Amino acid sequence: RRRGFPEVVLAEGKTSEQVVKIMESLAEYHSNILATRAEPETYELVKQIIPEVKYNKLGRVIILERRPLPRKGSVVVVCAGTSDLPVVEEACETALIMGNEVKKLRDVGVAGVHRLLDNLDILHQARVIIVVAGMDGALPSVVAGLVDKPVIAVPTSVGYGASFNGLAPLLTMLNSCAAGIGVVNIDNGFGAAYLANSINKMGI
Amino acid sequence: RRRGFPEVVLAEGKTSEQVVKIMESLAEYHSNILATRAEPETYELVKQIIPEVKYNKLGRVIILERRPLPRKGSVVVVCAGTSDLPVVEEACETALIMGNEVKKLRDVGVAGVHRLLDNLDILHQARVIIVVAGMDGALPSVVAGLVDKPVIAVPTSVGYGASFNGLAPLLTMLNSCAAGIGVVNIDNGFGAAYLANSINKMGI
Amino acid sequence: RRRGFPEVVLAEGKTSEQVVKIMESLAEYHSNILATRAEPETYELVKQIIPEVKYNKLGRVIILERRPLPRKGSVVVVCAGTSDLPVVEEACETALIMGNEVKKLRDVGVAGVHRLLDNLDILHQARVIIVVAGMDGALPSVVAGLVDKPVIAVPTSVGYGASFNGLAPLLTMLNSCAAGIGVVNIDNGFGAAYLANSINKMGI
Amino acid sequence: RRRGFPEVVLAEGKTSEQVVKIMESLAEYHSNILATRAEPETYELVKQIIPEVKYNKLGRVIILERRPLPRKGSVVVVCAGTSDLPVVEEACETALIMGNEVKKLRDVGVAGVHRLLDNLDILHQARVIIVVAGMDGALPSVVAGLVDKPVIAVPTSVGYGASFNGLAPLLTMLNSCAAGIGVVNIDNGFGAAYLANSINKMGI
Amino acid sequence: RRRGFPEVVLAEGKTSEQVVKIMESLAEYHSNILATRAEPETYELVKQIIPEVKYNKLGRVIILERRPLPRKGSVVVVCAGTSDLPVVEEACETALIMGNEVKKLRDVGVAGVHRLLDNLDILHQARVIIVVAGMDGALPSVVAGLVDKPVIAVPTSVGYGASFNGLAPLLTMLNSCAAGIGVVNIDNGFGAAYLANSINKMGI
Amino acid sequence: RRRGFPEVVLAEGKTSEQVVKIMESLAEYHSNILATRAEPETYELVKQIIPEVKYNKLGRVIILERRPLPRKGSVVVVCAGTSDLPVVEEACETALIMGNEVKKLRDVGVAGVHRLLDNLDILHQARVIIVVAGMDGALPSVVAGLVDKPVIAVPTSVGYGASFNGLAPLLTMLNSCAAGIGVVNIDNGFGAAYLANSINKMGI
Amino acid sequence: RRRGFPEVVLAEGKTSEQVVKIMESLAEYHSNILATRAEPETYELVKQIIPEVKYNKLGRVIILERRPLPRKGSVVVVCAGTSDLPVVEEACETALIMGNEVKKLRDVGVAGVHRLLDNLDILHQARVIIVVAGMDGALPSVVAGLVDKPVIAVPTSVGYGASFNGLAPLLTMLNSCAAGIGVVNIDNGFGAAYLANSINKMGI
Amino acid sequence: RRRGFPEVVLAEGKTSEQVVKIMESLAEYHSNILATRAEPETYELVKQIIPEVKYNKLGRVIILERRPLPRKGSVVVVCAGTSDLPVVEEACETALIMGNEVKKLRDVGVAGVHRLLDNLDILHQARVIIVVAGMDGALPSVVAGLVDKPVIAVPTSVGYGASFNGLAPLLTMLNSCAAGIGVVNIDNGFGAAYLANSINKMGI
Ligand SMILES: Nc1ncnc2c1ncn2[C@@H]1O[C@H](COP(=O)(O)O)[C@@H](O)[C@H]1O
Ligand SMILES: Nc1ncnc2c1ncn2[C@@H]1O[C@H](COP(=O)(O)O)[C@@H](O)[C@H]1O
Ligand SMILES: Nc1ncnc2c1ncn2[C@@H]1O[C@H](COP(=O)(O)O)[C@@H](O)[C@H]1O
Ligand SMILES: Nc1ncnc2c1ncn2[C@@H]1O[C@H](COP(=O)(O)O)[C@@H](O)[C@H]1O
Ligand SMILES: [Mg+2]
Ligand SMILES: [Mg+2]
Ligand SMILES: [Mg+2]
Ligand SMILES: [Mg+2]
Ligand SMILES: [Mg+2]
Ligand SMILES: [Mg+2]
Numbered sequence A, B, C, D, E, F, G, H: 001r002r003r004g005f006p007e008v009v010l011a012e013g014k015t016s017e018q019v020v021k022i023m024e025s026l027a028e029y030h031s032n033i034l035a036t037r038a039e040p041e042t043y044e045l046v047k048q049i050i051p052e053v054k055y056n057k058l059g060r061v062i063i064l065e066r067r068p069l070p071r072k073g074s075v076v077v078v079c080a081g082t083s084d085l086p087v088v089e090e091a092c093e094t095a096l097i098m099g100n101e102v103k104k105l106r107d108v109g110v111a112g113v114h115r116l117l118d119n120l121d122i123l124h125q126a127r128v129i130i131v132v133a134g135m136d137g138a139l140p141s142v143v144a145g146l147v148d149k150p151v152i153a154v155p156t157s158v159g160y161g162a163s164f165n166g167l168a169p170l171l172t173m174l175n176s177c178a179a180g181i182g183v184v185n186i187d188n189g190f191g192a193a194y195l196a197n198s199i200n201k202m203g204i
């Protein structure tokens, strides 16, 4: 009988062949597997060996979910714009396969704070909030100021110039005026969801 | 007859003696003079030569204003917390002596966005807005998103650790999601007010 | 009846398909739309759906201008060399579609300061000046020293080596010896023009 | 009747006088107050006004705890050496006044991994783990690899040379090979405890 | 008679033609030659001129070993994951051709410290240990804490975001809590092996 | 008979006692000695042993010049403001004791380019030009654009915030749009003068 | 009659079409033109319009030299290895077309200091020395210590990892223990030669 | 019976009281103890409790050596100038108490390479060489090029401006053109000696 808790493979920095081989061998003992940062070509190769896999193209995630875990609690993933969506999708797929109920809240950037205020109820229903933001990285501060939940902040490499590939929002988030924020690596949707899962499952 | 438009001396990096000498010689031809970044000791020395000078201790500014310019238009200076006040004061004194009406709006940080919303009318009455912020430097983005005025953003060196002496809010502001923001050097309240003055006087 | 004030889409970091979809839906309610950082391929796709669009190849801007706003006041865009032109064009197209009269002044770098002095009258006729400069980023200091107008400085990523993709001119501009300069992000011609527009329209 | 949930004042960047004034006015409506980064002199001044305050000298924290909250759940604070203790103390005092049971585990650096393994039971009993580490910042990775709890990592500015005032352990922690780690600002014991509290209270 | 001690060529930054020419002329006087950072195409070209050469594809190393040196002492090369293998291979090939007995120990990252403890005997049999690690770069600290041998640490550029192409593990290693570690450049498997060779041969 | 060509001691990073001892022993064989970065206390101590020494307080230079070299050619040292004067003085004293004719040109910053143009004749009479500048560091570009002489640029650590202790003008100067500029270390007036001397003496 | 002193075009950052157009129009009034950083394709296009042009492939320089200037004085260009040759070639072509006698000295790196000592006579015959070096950038220090000539140091972006694209040798050169060194931008062979020319021509 | 192998305490970042307490308790079980980075005041306090301690003022090291280990093999510590001596002393004291024969070689900087060549025999007699260097950090490259021994390079924070507190020589050393160099943290004389000891003892 295979283990239900998902294994996660980081495809980036591996050849497609290496990913296929790793997933194949993991699939013997694990019902649920995720491969993050996977290119479409890698997905096509994996699919020939494990036909049940699915692919989230935007999030670049290959998903094998043969025995879905029951989805509990509630993780809300918040972002401002279209360009942060790949990281949002990586976070959502990770949280889902780990057995979390997930809601997305997008187009709620700090430059239009009213949109965020209009969705306060969604934030209040969350147990943990993941906030994904590039450029000025200001969104986690505003969200953490509005609600009293653990907030996980993910800076993204979206933007240009003085964003320095995500350094700007990373520093912003580490210096947040609002307390209660834990920061993960630039573009690390997976890491944010992993931490959110371990928080969300507390007391459940 | 002395010129009304103020001269500004940067006291930092000069000895007290040098500042006294410069102010003394400027005072012959200029009615109004400001010395920024001036220590109390420098003020005491200057006062012995030019008894009319005043001192803004928090803002570290020496003020000689013998023929005040009429105060026109409206510049609003916004900040979040107590630690940004020195920069706020430098900006206000500069704007005042240059002949601008000045309003301060403090304690309106992004971690409590409702306080900012409660003061929207003050922002709407401004012709130019100076936003002073350290740490996450997120305030200019929210302000520029709320009102359609020129916003001048001043990062401050307040904070510690990954603020890297103001680098964090500087990068945040340069990467703002909201358009219409011009950024000046870290802690440069003077520069912000100088630019605000040149904008505020347009069409007046 | 569609709104006249232009919408702006940042094409960079979006797929051509995403840009087409966004422009199509915006075009229902907005007469004037700009897409910045858009590749020729994206333009070709957009053109099939919205045949009126034009393309500024150098500035990589797609322009839909069905109800041109009246062009008021005067924004002057200054630069030194050929390599800064893409940023200059982005700034000009943005300023134009927002209803500003725009003049360009090129080939006036600090290494040949006489060319700049020969064009002082153009600078004096401006209401706002945008200065685009890469490498040493020294031009805004000289311009702001010559005329008493609001200056918006745009560092560019042009250059190599110790320019560090625009970090060098960015720092130069933030440390300008001349007061009255607001700085925007590296290569951010759009942001400079947006701020210039909001200043230029004051008192008009 | 005063509110039980503690208010926290950051004394750094404020004068002793400002801190006294702020604590005095907060003390009217709040039973429990903490002032972090407070010098002994500030404590002496505050004590003259509010005699019940205590002082944690190592952690530089002034504590007013008139109606202690019941201490629930369990937060474990882990560190390697003597030099990280100030940050550990700041974290512990914050967690205590917010109503958390707190255990300290020290002298368990990665250069002697057996000491850590000898204390695995303490880690397993935690609901949340705060790991404080300077220099190589490697401890959170090892801890998060050993137990399946939310880990909050605090880099410290302890060390010299290529530690660059805490930049080295900050980067280490953001790049941890072990998932489930949220990072806070360099030396930010307060922020770590605040986040730990909000996690620890889940489901209690 | 050709010299036995190997020559090493860094192919990176040279054209294939340059590498071929250099290897050809070296091959006259040297029995053993290594070309590191060599692309498959370069290998194919070299092979046409010097048919005995072999290629380690993962390590990108071309090997000409006509008179193998006797393999002495013992160098152990340790790493955590699949993505560090190219650097591991570069180190191993270099150490081998220089006449060292080499053992590899992989999949022993700090996030699963028990795997490392299970292999303590291999570490104890080493005369010198090379530890290759990317991301958090924490492995050398743990290894140097476990055994009393010279440790050579090689940071890798593997990872993303705040790894900043290997800067993060480089700083980690320079700040190691465990003494007895010498650090080489990012991805410099060759340099690590060269130093390991000169240490391993002492007293042999 | 003592050697005429001056010896130079860098006092910074040495104790006063070390400086005295070094100067004393050098004074036996050298007629002319300079100690740069020397505090007044060091000067007082040296004076007790070698009564002929003089002290340039602003430039922090101790001067022993027993057999002045004939002053040849012409080195012009240019700067913008009062705060750069210490570096200017260090450069001038070094150039003088090495036997160069030296002229100073101050108050000629880029923010007032006309002052510089008014002094073109002095620039044209120079054989080598040293330009000292902090903050935006733009002055060498303008000077090198105006005249066709070797220009040596010295960035200074004057300024604050995003000057990052002289990094900003250093990068500016390395990226100068005008060719013909050699850059020395931040605040290195000595190094600039040493290079200027070796250029000025060519063909004399 | 065309001007003999060469014009220089920086092809990098321009399209081939732009380079062709600029060279064509310059060629009317200038006998000698150089285009640096030019790709082979650009050369082919230029050749169709101006058939006399030559191309230095390694140095990526297009050369039009219709009225060669007489070659005077002596500039020596020194480097350590094969990978620095492109920058060496750019410097040599620039110095040649400007009318300097040029000698190259290669394979004289600091890791084999005897090769350098064997060539001391060449260094002593120089009037100016350009030293091109990547990686540790140590060569200019050794050269400037050996001979008493103006040294121009050019850091190169050759190398990997902690070379950070030339930052490492740039910093090394700015901090040289040997006086008399002026530094130019990373890879800026052109700038070094331009400065060398203006020094070499002194007193000739 | 106390253990002979020395314990080492890092006094920096600890109060004098903490150091005294730690040394006192270590002294019960260890014959030999070193406290590095210790101020004179700390030494005075320790001396009152453990009268046998000695103090190396320049190296800031407190030494308790009750049962000196026999001094074996040979470690040579090389440096260029006076300002690097504190780090040299820290390294020497550490190597001595650990039972190594130690030789110092000073005043052998790269700017006068002949002094180094005159001392080649000392380098050839070494088993391990520690090279301490600030500013350009070029010395390890030259030394490692001259002799075929393990070289440990220690960058120092000596210097100013673009040395960035030792970053410049650190990068230089990591990028050395000569192979066989292991680098330790800036100013880390202790770490260099610890590694040198473990290498020197091989095969003895
Ligand atoms: N997108 C990601 N970013 C960072 N870490 C990841 C990511 N995806 C997976 N991981 C981590 O990488 C581990 C697998 O790495 P590997 O064994 O190299 O495939 C997982 O257990 C996760 O801890
Ligand atoms: N606080 C300040 N920050 C930046 N620049 C300033 C400041 N105060 C004055 N300045 C500028 O410095 C100039 C005076 O410099 P100085 O002649 O050196 O006193 C003024 O004209 C202003 O342009
Ligand atoms: N070239 C540009 N650089 C920076 N920001 C831009 C640029 N073009 C558009 N924007 C901003 O990005 C917003 C649109 O972003 P989006 O909704 O992602 O298309 C616009 O409203 C502008 O504020
Ligand atoms: N390789 C180079 N690196 C830096 N600057 C260069 C280079 N080649 C030419 N230049 C400079 O760039 C100027 C030409 O720039 P442009 O007018 O943009 O072609 C020349 O006059 C030189 O000052
Ligand atoms: Mg909150
Ligand atoms: Mg707005
Ligand atoms: Mg102006
Ligand atoms: Mg875990
Ligand atoms: Mg060990
Ligand atoms: Mg010139």
Ligand SMILES: [Mg+2]
Residues within 6 Å of the ligand: G143, G144, G145, G146, G147, G148, G149, G178, G179, G180
């Ligand atoms: Mg010399």
Ligand SMILES: [Mg+2]
Residues within 6 Å of the ligand: H143, H144, H145, H146, H147, H148, H149, H178, H179, H180
């Ligand atoms: Mg060697």
